[in-house]
Amino acid sequence: MLRTETPDESFQRQFELSSALKPGAVDSIASPINVAAPNTLKTEQDIEAKLRTHSFQLAGKFDRRFRTQVRDRSKRPLVVRPVISRYKLHVMSGFHHATREAFQVRLRAASGRITATDKGNTEIFFHATRLSKMKDTSSRLQTKQAPLYTPHVRQNSCKPMLGETLNAPQSLRSASPAVRTLPRHLLYSIFARIGGSGLDTDAFETLRASYRGGFLGKAIAYDNRQTEIPASLIHSLRWHPVRLISFFDRPYYYGAKKKYLDWIASRHLATGRYDLFHSWSGDCLRSLQVAKQRRIPSIVEIPTWHRDGGKKKADWPKTTESANKTRGVPTWKARLLLQRKRFIEEYQLADLLLVLSERAANTFRVRGFPEEKLFYLPRGVDVERFKPGNRPAKFRAVFSGALIKRKGIQHVLEAWHRLNLPDAELWLVGHVHDEAKPFLKQFWRDNIRVVGFARDPENYLNQGTVHVFPSQWEGSAKVTYEAAACALPQITTREAGDVVRDSVEGIIVKPGDVDAIAAALQHLYRHPEIVQQMGRAARRRVVENFTWDHFRTRLLGAYETAMRMAR
Incomplete structure (x- = not known):
């Protein structure tokens, strides 16, 4: 009213x-x-x-x-x-x-x-x-909840950072709404499509914030698969000259595509029409240089971690990681590869870095990046699409994601093979890469079902009992949001993101710890009441903190922060 x-x-x-x-x-x-x-x-x-x-x-x-x-x-x-x-x-x-x-x-x-x-x-x-009939989000999150699983030390220590809206200190919160400062014309570029699945969905939801806010100037992407945002605001690179070298190996071809995207974005920035630039690491070195020359605030989104991973300063590589790859390769072709130096320069040139999790932020802190340059921006999920289904009669563990070693598929298979639980099954939902096939052969059991890639993962997640995702390296895995929205407790790692709190919405294990994965699976198998409680907590946490509306709200805060920093 x-x-x-x-x-x-x-x-x-x-x-x-x-x-x-x-x-x-x-x-x-x-x-x-x-x-x-x-x-x-x-x-x-x-x-x-x-x-x-x-x-x-x-x-x-x-x-x-x-x-x-x-x-x-x-x-x-x-x-x-x-x-x-x-x-x-x-x-x-x-x-x-x-x-x-x-x-x-x-x-x-x-x-x-x-x-x-x-x-x-x-x-x-x-x-x-x-x-709103609901209480304040921060007060809800600060409510103490009894741990549901306590055989190990809980791993829920997260340091609040700029952009944290779950439980942020007052000094890091956004300025008063009455004095908000947002851009008038945003330029956004991404090495993906607008609309679709995975990163394409992230790009679409990102643009929704600026488009509905009335300040989207132009978005540059490799295709447009949505109709909500007018095509006149999107520079589609679906037909591009880099296609002529599409027969090159993937690192060279993708490197060339990213550099072409960067070149197009830099030309847009050179026109002086925009007052904020938002892109992704690896996609924007030349654009950031132009933005710096024209004093245009810039934001770089980090999809995973710092380029050097979790290494401390003493462990920094002294040579580029692609030195061995370029031996015997013509100079002109070697230049197509994305060198480590490119990423490091982008980190330095950007005014603000968007990190997806606390673990990702730590990889920048150990290299001396100040807190004010890091903005916490976790992902979102469609809670209407991903919602609870009917619990199966039997215990069903689901692994959703590409079947690769980085996501811990080999450890899941080994733990499952070791337990040999009666009246239980394991579903593997995701593309089967060659590196996973030896482990499937080694640890195969008849109660394992390989679904393969699915465009509708929600139809498999909402039929599960528990989600197992012991990834070794992620920014903030979108599947952890999706599984939580489907009210599944999760066995995952801190490296997978911040959606799951240990002993509240699931069980946190260390990457590669097969014993811990097996113990967690067995515990949830024996205690269906804990599965139910954790599932309800997971759904509630996502609905209250990680919808796409929450994501866009945080993103507007990032834009406001970048504009204030440029003053």
């Missing part, structure tokens, strides 16, 4: 605010922020919109001069419609991008259309606030 306020206190009325606005600027904005104006400014009619986030503000003034006064430099109107005034036809425009402050628009009431009860000078302020 919203209230209009005028200088005359006797004039107050309540109505529901909905916005037929397209894009729905209010759909992804958390906390008061400037939004594009809806198609009509009516106080007598309901405007339909869904307020998913905290609030937004819109201020308008009516007087006898029909004109717009908007603090937005955008030239492309979101709203263009004729309005008949007393003297002549006028066109409303200039509402394309969100501004840094609330809108102040001066309009004269149009003839034949009621815009306010008083046709004179009336000042109207719109303020919307999300009403």
Whole structure:
């Protein structure tokens, strides 16, 4: 419910605010922020919109001069419609991008259309606030929960960092919404497609935040598979000249594609149209150099860890990791490879680094990166798509992800073979790589089902009892979000991300510890009541902290932080 306020206190009325606005600027904005104006400014009619986030503000003034006064430099109107005034036809425009402050628009009431009860000078302020029956997120997360599994030391120590919205110290939280500073024209580039699965989904949800916020300038990607965001805002590289060398080995071909993406993005930045640049590590060295020259704030997203992994400074490599690969290779071809030096330079040039987990952040801390340069941005999940299903009658462990050694498939198979649990089965959902085949042969049992790659992993996760994912190296594995959304307790590692808290939503083991994996499987096999409690806790944690709405809220905080740092 919203209230209009005028200088005359006797004039107050309540109505529901909905916005037929397209894009729905209010759909992804958390906390008061400037939004594009809806198609009509009516106080007598309901405007339909869904307020998913905290609030937004819109201020308008009516007087006898029909004109717009908007603090937005955008030239492309979101709203263009004729309005008949007393003297002549006028066109409303200039509402394309969100501004840094609330809108102040001066309009004269149009003839034949009621815009306010008083046709004179009336000042109207719109303020919307999300009403929630739920308690504050931080207070919920701070509630003590009894551990459900205690044979080992719990591994839940996480150091809050910039961007942490789960339980952040006051000094690291975002500035007051009244003084938020967001970009006007964002340039986003990614070595992926917009819309699809995996990283393509992340790219789409990332762009939703800026598009619905009204400040998406251009996105550069290798294809566009969605229709919500207009194609005019996406520079698709589906047809590109690098295809001519697609017969090269993958490291050379992919390296060339990333450098071509970087070159295109740098040309866009050189035009001076953008005031914020967001890309991914390995994709943007030249672009960051141009951004630095033009004093454009930049953000680099880190998909996993620091390029040197978890090594301390004394263990840093003294030569590039590709030195051996380039022996005997022509110089022009060797230049297509992405060298370690490229990643290190990107880390230094970026104003802000987005890290997906506490473990990933630590790989930067040991190299001397300051806390203020690290922004915590965990992933999100569609909780409507991934939701609990019917519990199977038998104990069913599910491994979801590519069957490769880095994700610990060999340790899962060995632990399962060692236990030989009766009336139980193991499902393997993911592409079977060659490196996993020897382990499948060595530890095979008849109660193992190899599903292979699945475009609908939710249909397998919600039929499971427990998710097993002892990965050795991840940024923040999306499958841990998906399994938690399906109410599955998980046996995983701290290296897989921060979704699972030890003994609350699952059991944390060390990478490569087959004994610990086997013990955890056996414990959950024997205690279905613990499986049920952990599953409920996992679903609740995701719904309260890791939806795509939470992700976009945090992302807007990252954009705001980068803009403030550039001042």
